Amino acid sequence: MLIYANFVMITSIQNPLIKEIRKLHTSKGRQEQGLFLLEGRHLISEACAQNYPLTTFCCTLEWSEKYAQLWEKVALQAQRVELVSDRVLAAIATTVNPDGAIATAPRIVNKPIPTTSLGLALETVQDPGNLGTMIRTAAAAGVDSLWVSEDSVELDHPKVLRSSAGAWFRLPLGVTTDLKSEVLRCQNQGMQVLATLPNASLTYWEVDLRVPTLIILGNEGAGLSEDLIDLASLQVQIPLSRGVESLNVAIAAALILYEAQRQRRIKDEK
Numbered sequence: 198m199l200i201y202a203n204f205v206m207i208t209s210i211q212n213p214l215i216k217e218i219r220k221l222h223t224s225k226g227r228q229e230q231g232l233f234l235l236e237g238r239h240l241i242s243e244a245c246a247q248n249y250p251l252t253t254f255c256c257t258l259e260w261s262e263k264y265a266q267l268w269e270k271v272a273l274q275a276q277r278v279e280l281v282s283d284r285v286l287a288a289i290a291t292t293v294n295p296d297g298a299i300a301t302a303p304r305i306v307n308k309p310i311p312t313t314s315l316g317l318a319l320e321t322v323q324d325p326g327n328l329g330t331m332i333r334t335a336a337a338a339g340v341d342s343l344w345v346s347e348d349s350v351e352l353d354h355p356k357v358l359r360s361s362a363g364a365w366f367r368l369p370l371g372v373t374t375d376l377k378s379e380v381l382r383c384q385n386q387g388m389q390v391l392a393t394l395p396n397a398s399l400t401y402w403e404v405d406l407r408v409p410t411l412i413i414l415g416n417e418g419a420g421l422s423e424d425l426i427d428l429a430s431l432q433v434q435i436p437l438s439r440g441v442e443s444l445n446v447a448i449a450a451a452l453i454l455y456e457a458q459r460q461r462r463i464k465d466e467k
Contacts (some may be wrong), residue, residue: 231299238390251301251338255289256297261280314410316412317343318413325357331446347373377425388408389410393432
């Protein structure tokens, strides 16, 4: 049973809380507050399933009644819960047609992330849709961890969260100011480092991906920096038909990660 006696619905977009939440639409706002936005039932449900802390939760009365069980779970998990009008919900959302609920949550605090079997490191990836898709794919393919360089799109950009389809909360993620050091750390742990280059002599299915492997991928336009290419244990290419210059970086990641999964399944079946 839902109890609303202690709630006064927020109906003004001039409300101080609403003003602060709206600031999270920008990178500056997220940095200053140390928070990011979660929009919609699916992302909020995934955050709850993984016990990710929630700072503030706002939803419409209609949403709370439609998703009563989730509402009660979030109400216990979030530090602050507010009912808001449809107009206010629309004002704090970044999507055109929000589904009625928005939460704020603390940004990731960088800490050591173990990478022992299969890792993904991304250098200067700029498109939030690409990053979100790679997070989703990496989680599905059994990746241990995913690192992005500091000059990449923010991990908690709203479009990254949406593109990850909730996998964001299921995969250890990190931002590093020195991606080269992270790659070296993995090498020192005995992992092979795999880089993709258009002129490499080997294709990605010709290398042994059953051993501990870190896959490094670069910027959508410029590719990997020379420093990271020089660190790679192996260089591979993804064959393209004549006249095709490049492949989307998220597709490239998916191909290699699922080849690694395929090889490892064959190994386990023997």
